[in-house]
Amino acid sequence: MFAELLQYLLSGLTIGAIYALAGLGFSIIYNASHVINFAQGEFIMIGGMASATLTASGVPLPLAIMIGCGGAMLVGVLVAKFAVERARNASTVTLIIITIGASIFLRGIAELVWGKDFKRLDAFSGETPIQILGASMQPQSLWVVGTAGVLIVAIGLFFARTLTGKAILATSHNRLAAQLVGIDVKRVVLASFALSAALGAIGGAVVAPITFSYTEMGIMLGLKGFTAAVLGGLGHGPGAVAGGLIVGIAEALGAGYISSAYKDAVAFVIILAVLLFMPNGLFGKRGTERV
Amino acid sequence: MLLEIEGLNSHYGRIHALKSASLTVREGELVALVGANGAGKTTLLRTLSGVHPASSGRITFDGCDITRMKASRRVAEGVVQVPEGRQLFGPQSVEDNLRLGAYRRGSGKPDDDIDRLYEMFPVLKVKRDQPAGTLSGGQQQIVALGRALMAKPRLLLLDEPSMGLAPLLVAEIFDAVQRLKREGTTILLVEQNAHAALAIADRGYVIETGEIVLSDSGAALLSNERVRQAYLGL
Incomplete structure (x- = not known):
């Protein structure tokens, strides 16, 4: 009974860590540019596919992970520069459609490069399950949770401690003022896409041994990451992380106790509930601005 | 001549907001630009800072044509603006706001400058860790001024620094502006509060519906009949 619950929690935590990284990616880009980037899942896919195919060769x-990460960052910058920046004054809906278009385009390219098959990546440190209080856990899950944890802390420090991080935050708070202190806001947007792409790609690489990689793996991961970001309050970093873990665990519990057929539905029930009942999310913006 | 604007035109869509404006500021001068709401004062400053494009004309700063230069580079060159309505990074701390002011300065020690600012405006030190958006209007204006000073401006553009402030605070802000001038900062001051601005300015310009219609010494403009009627309510 308890072992079963623990088992679900552990697998929820693992996948939730990936949703958290994806959600963080949504939030970083949203903050810097007010764009909801639906190509976030494709960054995860690029990371997973690149590391699987490169190690295979x-x-x-x-x-392999570094190359995948660098490739995703480059793709992120290109999406920002040629798809998003060109439509600077377009409405939010238009920008969303542009990023959806970019994601379809990226999947198409990925299919041409890598084909439609599932790619396998060996687990980083073997497949002998670890037994914890009657539940068993793949060693790769530790890699996923650990890597996500390190990245999340690093991102937190980056925004809290470095001038560049503060400049990105400043741009999200007040674009005009950011320009007036000399921040190149276009470069901030590019940097935010690169950063989000890196987060996604590393996440994709560490999760690949568990989920396998295929060109469409980014669709669901991206949508769940979006759910995580909205649940946490769009643009709120720690919120996105909490949101990711909540979605991951809710999904694992739903799959375990209700039916694994409804696994994906859980996230979408959550997002509908959030949008209907608390559109600002769990940690939505508190107003501290005074006019 | 530190700043020279010649025949500057600027548009908002089809609205011709700035009509062939010409203006100069010499090193060390305090120049006031006065005019009614909507006359084009803010547009002039926005065009100067590069956050709004010039349609035609020329802006020369210290001998360089900066008309098409990126906003971020102009700050590095020393053209720094305190925008209307303060425009702080509200959720970030006062100290972060100040540090971001020094964003373009690669070298030098921002810490020393922050200490100097804390000395000049003790209120900043008291509030250093608070989100800038929670401060009172007057305190926010001081943060905005301090943030601009952190960039080591060679030309400081002030847009309506007294707007929305209680009279006592207005006096304090104008005191600070005068102190900066005495210390050698070159200032272009834009104000609806024409009396206060012209009283401390070396020279002044009057702008009406996008056109500069008068220019003279601050004192001469203060006693100019047309200015007195239109802007001083006398």
Whole structure:
């Protein structure tokens, strides 16, 4: 009974960590540019596919992950520069449609490059399950949770401690003022896309041994990441992380206790509930601005 | 000549907001630009800072044509603006706001400058860790001024620094402006409060519906019949 619950919680935590990274990616880009980037899932896919196919052709794993990450960052910058920046004054809906278009385009390219098959990536440190209080856990889950944890803390420090991080936050708070203190706001947007892409790609690489990689893996992961970001309050970093974990755990519990057929439905029930009953999310913007 | 604006035109869509405006500021001068609401004062400053495009004309700063220069580079060159309505980074702390003011300065020690600002405006030190958006209007204006000073401006653009402030605070802000001038900062001051602005300015310009219609010394403009009627309510 307890072992079963623990089992669900552990698998929920693992997948939730990936949703958290994706949600953080949504929030970072939303903050810098007020764009909801539905190509976020494709960054995860690029990370997963690149590391799986590169290691299969003999590239050492760390290098493969770095290449995947760099490739995703480049793609992120290109999406920002050629799809989003060109439509600077377009409405939010238009921008969303543009990013959806970009995501379809990226999936198409990925299919041309990598084909439609599932790609396998070996677990980083073996497949011998770890037994915890009657539940068992793949060692790869530790990699997923650990990597996500390190990245989330690093991102938090980056925004709280570095001038560049503060400048990105400043741009999200007041674009005009950011320009007037000399922040190049276009570069901030590009940087935010690169940063989100890196988060997604690393997440994709560490989760690949659990989920397998395929060109459409980003669709669901991206949508769940979006759910995480909205649940936490769009643009709120720690909220997105909490949202990701909540969605992941709710999904695992739903799959375990109700039916695994409804696994994906859980996230969408959550997002509908959030949009209907608390559109600002759990940690939505508190107004501290005084006019 | 530190700043020279020649025949500057600027539009908002089809509205011709700035009509062939010309204006100069010499090193060390305090120049006031006065005019009614909507006359084009803010447009002039926005165009100067590069956050609004010039349609035609020329802006020369210290001998360089900066008409098409990116906003962020102009700050690095020393053209720094305190915008209307203060425009702080509300949720970020007062100290972060000040540090961001020094964003373009690669070298130098911002810490020393922050200490100097805290000395000049003790209220900033008291409130250093508070979100800037929670401060009172007057305190926010001081943060906005301090943030601009952190950029080490060679030309400081002030847009309506007294707007929305109680008379006592207005006096304090104008005191600070005068102090900066005495210390050698070159200032272009835009104000609806024409009396206070012209009283401390070396020279002044009057702008009406996008056109600069008068220019003279501050004192001469203060006693100009037309200015007195239109802007001083005398």
